[in-house]
Amino acid sequence: xxxxxxxxxxxxxxxxxxxxxxxxxxxxxxxxxxxxxxxxxxxxxxxxxxxxxxxxxxxxxxxxxxxxxxxxxxxxxxxxxxxxxxxx
Amino acid sequence: xxxxxxxxxxxxxxxxxxxxxxxxxxxxxxxxxxxxxxxxxxxxxxxxxxxxxxxxxxxxxxxxxxxxxxxxxxxxxxxxxxxxxxxxxxxxxxxxxxxxxxxxxxxxxxxxxxxxxxxxxxxxxxxxxxxxxxxxxxxxxxxxxxxxxxxxxxxxxxxxxxxxxxxxxxxxxxxxxxxxxxxxxxxxxxxxxxxxxxxxxxxxxxxxxxxxxxxxxxxxxxxxxxxxxxxxxxxxxxxxxxxxxxxxxxxxxxxxxxxxxxxxxxxxxxxxxxxxxxxxxxxxxxxxxxxxxxxxxxxxxxxxxxxxxxxxxxxxxxxxxxxxxxxxxxxxxxxxxxxxxxxxxxxxxxxxxxxxxxxxxxxxxxxxxxxxxxxxxxxxxxxxxxxxxxxxxxxxxxxxxxxxxxxxxxxxxxxxxxxxxxxxxxxxxxxxxxxxxxxxxxxxxxxxxxxxxxxxxxxxxxxxxxxxxxxxxxxxxxxxxxxxxxxxxxxxxxxxxxxxxxxxxxxxxxxxxxxxxxxxxxxxxxxxxxxxxxxxxxxxxxxxxxxxxxxxxxxxxxxxxxxxxxxxxxxxxxxxxxxxxxxxxxxxxxxxxxxxxxx
Numbered sequence: 001x002x003x004x005x006x007x008x009x010x011x012x013x014x015x016x017x018x019x020x021x022x023x024x025x026x027x028x029x030x031x032x033x034x035x036x037x038x039x040x041x042x043x044x045x046x047x048x049x050x051x052x053x054x055x056x057x058x059x060x061x062x063x064x065x066x067x068x069x070x071x072x073x074x075x076x077x078x079x080x081x082x083x084x085x086x087x088x
Numbered sequence: 089x090x091x092x093x094x095x096x097x098x099x100x101x102x103x104x105x106x107x108x109x110x111x112x113x114x115x116x117x118x119x120x121x122x123x124x125x126x127x128x129x130x131x132x133x134x135x136x137x138x139x140x141x142x143x144x145x146x147x148x149x150x151x152x153x154x155x156x157x158x159x160x161x162x163x164x165x166x167x168x169x170x171x172x173x174x175x176x177x178x179x180x181x182x183x184x185x186x187x188x189x190x191x192x193x194x195x196x197x198x199x200x201x202x203x204x205x206x207x208x209x210x211x212x213x214x215x216x217x218x219x220x221x222x223x224x225x226x227x228x229x230x231x232x233x234x235x236x237x238x239x240x241x242x243x244x245x246x247x248x249x250x251x252x253x254x255x256x257x258x259x260x261x262x263x264x265x266x267x268x269x270x271x272x273x274x275x276x277x278x279x280x281x282x283x284x285x286x287x288x289x290x291x292x293x294x295x296x297x298x299x300x301x302x303x304x305x306x307x308x309x310x311x312x313x314x315x316x317x318x319x320x321x322x323x324x325x326x327x328x329x330x331x332x333x334x335x336x337x338x339x340x341x342x343x344x345x346x347x348x349x350x351x352x353x354x355x356x357x358x359x360x361x362x363x364x365x366x367x368x369x370x371x372x373x374x375x376x377x378x379x380x381x382x383x384x385x386x387x388x389x390x391x392x393x394x395x396x397x398x399x400x401x402x403x404x405x406x407x408x409x410x411x412x413x414x415x416x417x418x419x420x421x422x423x424x425x426x427x428x429x430x431x432x433x434x435x436x437x438x439x440x441x442x443x444x445x446x447x448x449x450x451x452x453x454x455x456x457x458x459x460x461x462x463x464x465x466x467x468x469x470x471x472x473x474x475x476x477x478x479x480x481x482x483x484x485x486x487x488x489x490x491x492x493x494x495x496x497x498x499x500x501x502x503x504x505x506x507x508x509x510x511x512x513x514x515x516x517x518x519x520x521x522x523x524x525x526x527x528x529x530x531x532x533x534x535x536x537x538x539x540x541x542x543x544x545x546x547x548x549x550x551x552x553x554x555x556x557x558x559x560x561x562x563x564x565x566x567x568x569x570x571x572x573x574x575x576x577x578x579x580x581x582x583x584x585x586x587x588x589x590x591x592x593x594x595x596x597x598x599x600x601x602x603x604x605x606x607x608x609x610x611x612x613x614x615x616x617x618x619x620x621x622x623x624x625x626x627x628x629x630x631x632x633x634x635x636x637x638x639x640x641x642x643x644x645x646x647x648x649x650x651x652x653x654x655x656x657x658x659x660x661x662x663x664x665x666x667x668x669x670x671x672x673x674x675x676x677x678x679x680x681x682x683x684x685x686x687x
Contacts, residue, residue: 014672020219020613023265025292028226 163655165281165306165626186490187579187601189499195464196420203418203459203599208640209675212610216640219611227261238294258635266616267293269631275302277319278310280651282628305628306656308646311455313487313603314574315651316518316558322566323518323557330553337548343535346546354547354556358523361559362493362503366532367525369555370540371547373482373512374400376522379540381478382408383533384508390430390443392423392475394461396454401480405449411435417457420465423448427473446475452484452495452511456637456645458598458606460488463499467506478508486516487603492562492575498601516562519554521547574650578603580687581648581657587685588661593674597643605646606632607664607673614671615642621671625663654687 016022021029190198239260249256268289276283284303287296316323330350338346351369358367370376381404385391389410393401396417405412413430416422427446434440448470450461461479470477481494489497494511496503503509509525524534535541547555562571582603589596595608609615615631622629633642648657668674 010670013670017611017613017617017671018215018219020222020611023223023613023616024226028230032222032226 163653163659165304165656165659184576184580185583186576187488187498187582188490191500195462195499199418199462199599202601204678205457205459205597206595206608206676206678208595208608208610209677212675213640216610216612216642219613220634220639223262223265223612227257230261231257236291236294238291262612263633264293266612266619266633268296269616269619272628277317278307278312279318280307280312280315280649280653280656281305282307282310284623284628303623303626305623305626306652306660307628308648308652308660309628309630310649311483311515311647312518312649312651313483313516313578313647314492314518314558314562314571315649316516316554316561318518318651322561323554326557327550327554331550334549336550338546340545341541341543342546343542348546348549350549350552350556351546354552354559355523357556357559359525361563362496362509362525364503364509364525365528366530367523368531368534368538368541369513369521369523369547369552371521371544371551372540373514373520373522375540375544376510376512376524377401377480378404378407379544380510380524380534380538381405383537383539384408384478385410385447386444387411388435388438388444390435390446391449392426392430392446393449394418394451394454396457397449397451398455398480398482401449401451410447411437411443417454418459418462420462420469423466424469427469427475431473446473447478448475449478449480452479452481453488453602453604454598455483455604456606456632456643458596458602458604458645460484460498460599460602461495463495463501467501470505476507477505478510479506481509481511482522483515483604485511486562486575487578488601490575492516492571513555517555517558519551519558521551521555578648578650581650581652584654584685584687585646585648585657585661587681588657589664590676590678591680591682591685592661592665592668593676593680594664594668595675603648605648606643607646608641608643608675609671609673610640610642610675612642614673615644617671618644618667618673621667622663625667627660627663 013022019032021032024032189195192198193201268287273285273287274282275285282305284305286299286301286303288299289296310317318324334348334350338348340346342351355367355369358369359365370380377398377400381401385405385408387409389408391405391408391410391412393405393412393414394417395414413426415426427448430443430446434442448466450466452463453460463479466477469475479495484498485494486492488495491497493503494509495501496506496509503525504527507526508530511523511525513519513521513523524531557566560566561568562575564571579601582605583600586596586600586605589605589607597606597608598604609618609631612633615633619629619631630645630647631642632645637643
C-alpha cells in the first residue's frame with residue numbers, strides 16, 4: 001500500500017515538474033489541475049458515449065460492400081489464379 | 089557558550105548532528121539549541137525550502153547517506169569546517185594528464201572528440217514550451233486579477249512606466265516564482281564552502297524575510313577556479329599589509345594621481361605572465377570590454393563575433409558603432425563563410441570598399457556553454473584573411489593550460505598570434521579588475537585613448553596586491569609549487585566531475601577540460617527544484633534560465649575550483665545522482681562508460 005502511494009506521489013511529482021505546475025501557487029495549481037481533469041473527464045465521457053457508434057460508421061466506410069455472387073465472378077483475383085496454377 | 093554571536097556556528101552544527109535525536113546531556117546551551125531547533129523547523133517548512141522528497145525511501149536516504157559517508161570517512165558541509173585555500177589531498181602524479189590539448193589529432197578532430205553538445209529529446213522540448221506557455225498564460229491572468237500590495241506604487245499617477253512592459257511582466261510573474269534561487273545573500277568567503285544566509289518567503293517570492301539562521305554549503309557556484317578566494321594565506325596577508333601601507337583607494341584615475349609603483353609592477357608582471365610586450369590593467373572587468381572596444385573600433389570596421397559572447401563584449405561593440413556580424417557558436421565553417429563574404433564584398437555602406445579593419449572576437453572559455461574556443465583554427469583563419477583577433481580570456485586565464493596561461497597555453501599557441509589578449513582578474517585570481525595584453529604599440533594606444541584608463545579610478549592597492557601575489561604564486565615565483573598544484577588539481581577536478589556526470593546520465597555541454605560544467609535540466613520548473621533541493625542537501629549551485637539562455641536550455645552551472653577535494657566532489661555527485669533520478673534529469677542517450685572513473 002505504501003509502495004503504491006509512493007509511486008503515485010512520484011508520478012504526480014514528475015507531472016508537476018514536467019508541466020511547470022510545481023512553480024504555481026496553490027489556487028493556480030487547482031485551476032490547472034481542474035482544467036486538466038475536466039478535459040480528461042470529457043474525453044472519457046465522449047469516448048464511452050459516442051465512440052462505439054462512431055466506430056461502426058467508420059467501419060462501414062472502410063470495409064468493402066458485402067459479397068454478392070456477381071461481383072465475385074467479375075472480380076480479378078490474382079491469388080486464386082496462382083493457386084490454380086500451382087495445383088495444375 | 090555564553091555569547092550567542094561568537095558561537096553562532098557551533099550550535100548550528102550541533103543541531104544538525106542531533107536532529108536524529110541521539111540524547112545529549114543537558115547543558116546550559118540546551119535552550120539555545122531548542123530555539124535553534126524551532127528556527128530550523130520554521131526555515132525548512134517555508135515554501136522556499138521544502139525539500140522535494142526523493143523516490144527511493146525518502147526518510148531512509150538521508151540517514152543511509154550519512155552512514156555511508158561516515159563509513160567512508162565521508163564529507164558533509166554542515167558537519168565540518170575546513171580552512172579554505174590550498175589543495176588538501178596529496179594526489180599521486182601517476183599518469184596525470186595536465187590541462188593541455190593532446191595535439192595528436194588535428195585541432196578539428198580533437199575538438200569534436202572532446203566537446204559534446206547533445207541534442208535535446210523531442211518530448212522534453214515540447215514540454216518546455218508547454219510549460220512556458222502555461223507560465224505566461226497564468227501570469228497574464230494573475231496580472232489582470234491579482235496584484236499584491238508590494239507590487240503597487242503610490243503617488244506615481246501620470247508617470248510613464250519606468251520599465252519595459254514585457255520585462256516587468258516577466259520578472260514579476262514568471263521569474264518571481266523561483267526568485268528564491270537567485271541573488272541569495274551569503275555571509276562568508278566564497279571558497280570551497282560558503283555560508284548562505286537563510287531567508288523565507290511567505291508570499292511566493294514577492295518579499296523575503298531573514299530567518300536569522302545560516303546554512304553551510306559546498307560551493308559549486310563561484311568562479312573561484314584556482315581557489316585564491318580565501319580569507320587566510322599568503323594572498324590575504326599581503327593584501328592586508330598593502331592596505332595598511334598604501335591605504336584603500338587613490339580616488340583618482342591612473343593618468344592623474346592614481347598611479348603607483350604597485351600598478352606598474354602588476355602591468356609588467358601581467359605582460360610577463362602571457363609572454364607579450366606590454367599590458368594594461370583596469371579596475372573593472374566588465375568595463376575592460378565595454379570601454380576598450382569602442383576605442384579600438386569605429387564605424388566602418390567589421391566585427392565578426394561569436395554568438396555566445398558575453399554581454400560586456402556586445403555592449404562594447406554596440407557603443408563602438410562598428411558593423412557586427414555574428415557567426416555560429418564555435419563553428420569554423422561559418423566563421424570562414426562570414427570572413428570570406430566580408431573580404432569579397434567589402435563594406436556595402438561605402439559602396440563595396442574594403443572594411444577599415446576586420447576583427448574576430450571570441451572568448452577563451454564560454455561561461456554559459458562550458459566550451460573552449462577552437463583557437464588553432466581561429467588563428468589560421470585570422471592569418472588567412474588578415475583579420476585581427478580579440479580573445480576574451482575572462483574564464484580561461486589561470487584555469488586552462490599547464491601553466492595557467494589561458495587557452496593560448498592550452499593549445500600551445502604563440503600568444504603573439506593573438507593581437508589583443510583581454511581577461512579579468514575576478515575569476516582565477518580571486519580579486520577584481522581586468523587587463524589587456526599585447527604589443528607595446530597597442531597598449532600605448534590604449535593608454536592614450538581608453539576611457540577606462542583616463543576616467544576610471546585606479547585599482548585599489550589591496551586588490552592589486554591580491555592579483556600580484558596570486559599571479560606570482562601561479563607562475564611559481566614565490567619559490568613553491570602551490571600554483572602548479574592548484575592548476576593540476578583543477579584539471580583533475582574538472583575532468584573527474586564531467587566524467588562522473590556523464591556516467592550518471594545527465595546532459596552536460598562543452599569541452600571535457602573546461603572547469604565550467606553546465607548541466608542541462610531544460611524545464612524552468614526543474615531549475616528551481618534542483619537549486620532548492622541541492623540547498624537542502626548543503627550544496628550551493630547556480631541556475632540559469634530564459635533571459636540568460638535560450639528558452640529551451642535551462643541549466644544548472646557548476647563551477648569547479650582547485651579548492652574542492654575529491655570527497656567534496658563525490659558528495660556532490662552522489663546527491664546529484666540521487667536527485668536526477670527523482671526529477672528525471674537523466675536525458676542523455678549516449679552510451680555510458682560503466683567503469684569506475686579514476687580521479
